[in-house]
Amino acid sequence: MSEPLIEVTDLRYVYHSDTPQAVVALDGLSFSVEPGEYLGIVGGNGSGKSTLAKHLNALLLPASGTVRVGGLDTRDRAAIWEIRRRVGMIFQNPDNQLVATVVEEDVAFGPENLGLPPAMIRERVGEALAAVGMTEFRRRAPHLLSGGQKQRVAIAGILAMRPACLVLDEATTMLDPAGRAEVLETLAVLNRRDGVTIMLISHAMEDLADAGRIIAMDRGRIVLDGPAARVMARADEIPGGRLGAPQMAKLARWLREDGLRLPEGAHTVEALADAVAAAAGLGTQGDV
Amino acid sequence: MELTRYITVGQYLPRSSPLHNLDPRTKILATTALMVTLFLIPSFAGLGLLAAGLLALLALGQIPLGYALRGLRPIAVLLLLTVFLNTFFGGGDAGRTLFQAGPLVATEEGFRRALFVGLRFILLVTAATLLTFVTSPVELTDGLEWLLHPFRRVGVPAHELAMMMSIALRFIPTLLEETEKIMKAQMARGAEFGQGSILRRARAFVPVLVPLLISAFRRSEELALAMEARCYRGGEGRTRMKELRWRTADLVAGACVIAVSTVLVRLR
Ligand SMILES: Nc1ncnc2c1ncn2[C@@H]1O[C@H](COP(=O)(O)OP(=O)(O)O)[C@@H](O)[C@H]1O
Ligand SMILES: [Mg+2]
Numbered sequence: 001m002s003e004p005l006i007e008v009t010d011l012r013y014v015y016h017s018d019t020p021q022a023v024v025a026l027d028g029l030s031f032s033v034e035p036g037e038y039l040g041i042v043g044g045n046g047s048g049k050s051t052l053a054k055h056l057n058a059l060l061l062p063a064s065g066t067v068r069v070g071g072l073d074t075r076d077r078a079a080i081w082e083i084r085r086r087v088g089m090i091f092q093n094p095d096n097q098l099v100a101t102v103v104e105e106d107v108a109f110g111p112e113n114l115g116l117p118p119a120m121i122r123e124r125v126g127e128a129l130a131a132v133g134m135t136e137f138r139r140r141a142p143h144l145l146s147g148g149q150k151q152r153v154a155i156a157g158i159l160a161m162r163p164a165c166l167v168l169d170e171a172t173t174m175l176d177p178a179g180r181a182e183v184l185e186t187l188a189v190l191n192r193r194d195g196v197t198i199m200l201i202s203h204a205m206e207d208l209a210d211a212g213r214i215i216a217m218d219r220g221r222i223v224l225d226g227p228a229a230r231v232m233a234r235a236d237e238i239p240g241g242r243l244g245a246p247q248m249a250k251l252a253r254w255l256r257e258d259g260l261r262l263p264e265g266a267h268t269v270e271a272l273a274d275a276v277a278a279a280a281g282l283g284t285q286g287d288v
Numbered sequence: 289m290e291l292t293r294y295i296t297v298g299q300y301l302p303r304s305s306p307l308h309n310l311d312p313r314t315k316i317l318a319t320t321a322l323m324v325t326l327f328l329i330p331s332f333a334g335l336g337l338l339a340a341g342l343l344a345l346l347a348l349g350q351i352p353l354g355y356a357l358r359g360l361r362p363i364a365v366l367l368l369l370t371v372f373l374n375t376f377f378g379g380g381d382a383g384r385t386l387f388q389a390g391p392l393v394a395t396e397e398g399f400r401r402a403l404f405v406g407l408r409f410i411l412l413v414t415a416a417t418l419l420t421f422v423t424s425p426v427e428l429t430d431g432l433e434w435l436l437h438p439f440r441r442v443g444v445p446a447h448e449l450a451m452m453m454s455i456a457l458r459f460i461p462t463l464l465e466e467t468e469k470i471m472k473a474q475m476a477r478g479a480e481f482g483q484g485s486i487l488r489r490a491r492a493f494v495p496v497l498v499p500l501l502i503s504a505f506r507r508s509e510e511l512a513l514a515m516e517a518r519c520y521r522g523g524e525g526r527t528r529m530k531e532l533r534w535r536t537a538d539l540v541a542g543a544c545v546i547a548v549s550t551v552l553v554r555l556r
Binding site for chain 2: 054057059081084085088089091093095096097098099100101102104105108109110111112113114115116117118121122125139140141143157158161
């Protein structure tokens with residue numbers, strides 16, 4: 001197996017340490033991320049998701065433990081810009097991460113910071129906008145776009161730095177359902193078509209339908225880490241609020257409790273319909 | 289009450305016109321030259337010609353006239369005050385009396401001056417907004433940074449100043465939208481704006497300004513984080529997608545501005 005893209009070992013972080021207001025935000029986390037994975041991270045408010053995200057590109061440094069990105073330690077000051085290039089971060093509020101008033105100028109901001117030659121920046125901006133399907137908006141003003149479109153521009157701004165991994169911290173939370181679907185679709189395509197590693201952080205399990213693996217967090221610890229279907233099926237065990245499993249996963253569990261023999265992992269409408277049909281002995285194309 | 293429609297100052301209108309395509313340094317220098325010229329023009333004829341010139345430039349830059357004029361609305365009060373003061377106090381004792389209102393005497397000379405100053409004011413604001421209509425904040429930043437570069441040796445933080453200006457321009461529409469939202473929310477709770485004495489009106493804005501400031505601070509924190517995450521580390525080692533490059537068009541534009549200014553300043 002290749003070297004993991006991200007390797008987190010015994011990560012601990014305390015806000016305001018050595019004061020009476022000390023908050024242990026991360027309490028001994030270990031996990032690794034392989035290239036090409038689509039990883040979901042779920043957890044209630046204050047469970048430490050954002051603190052973890054900020055450790056992945058050296059916006060925060062561990063109090064103890066290590067974070068390695070492609071073998072580089074985030075505490076190595078000389079490696080910090082390479083780490084930030086490799087792990088691109090997208091935040092919740094699209095308005096607060098767009099720096100320019102023209103879409104293509106915003107996408108160019110990252111490559112400009114990397115000191116690339118103008119011709120190469122132009123090429124990358126074009127590619128990145130095409131990858132998120134925003135090419136026709138390249139001369140528009142971002143503040144006139146919809147929330148989902150703004151967030152796609154923010155993603156393009158990161159892609160233009162050619163990162164190995166995208167970390168999205170609640171990047172869908174402020175969007176309406178259409179915008180949310182638009183962004184999730186973009187991520188799924190980037191992951192499947194271009195092999196971009198995705199780490200999608202959300203407090204809502206619904207957003208993680210495309211994830212292959214899910215890590216559930218609570219109070220700075222990992223409580224579940226495994227294949228998405230398995231974690232979703234056990235969603236009710238995750239403490240910390242309204243983490244309702246996706247409706248299909250919930251429905252599957254009810255049906256299972258009612259005695260229907262269904263396999264785990266059917267959490268889309270089609271998959272569950274097929275599974276129910278199979279369990280009822282109708283063949284896969286039955287009308288359910 | 290749609291603030292974003294009223295306040296057009298500093299807004300960039302992406303187009304691809306000859307004006308948009310000029311080097312930002314040319315546009316900054318030309319605008320500065322025109323503004324200085326405005327203060328040196330001695331006659332109405334000169335101001336009239338400059339106004340015609342600005343109208344032609346608006347057309348060349350594909351800026352709708354209505355949009356440009358809307359930019360003047362926020363300064364209407366200031367404009368009226370200027371005209372008023374000059375009409376009654378600007379003429380000295382000389383000149384024929386036009387009319388009298390109590391102790392205030394409007395002289396013909398004062399009225400002429402008022403019109404002159406008012407027109408100059410309008411042209412000044414139009415020239416400045418024209419610059420931002422046809423130059424994106426990023427281009428403005430790059431141009432300004434280049435122009436300020438020689439002053440770095442005496443401690444002027446050229447890159448930082450330019451970056452600050454460009455972010456300020458970027459956040460004007462965002463903060464206007466937010467102000468609107470907060471005002472609507474306060475109105476839903478019974479707040480009344482624009483009624484009662486000046487003191488009451490000012491007080492009504494406190495519940496708008498406080499949340500606006502808090503949110504602006506939060507935004508700036510998040511923006512700083514996002515910029516760092518995108519490898520921003522100051523001006524050192526940064527490159528540009530759009531390189532600054534003097535072209536023939538810039539030469540021609542510069543020559544035109546110099547020629548026009550020279551003529552207008554002498555026109556009686
Ligand atoms: N800047 C900060 N200062 C102090 N405490 C903080 C700060 N940011 C987060 N925390 C605390 O750290 C814990 C984890 O927060 P966070 O990582 O933001 O969680 P999440 O993103 O999952 O909601 C919470 O208890 C929160 O109150
Ligand atoms: Mg968070």
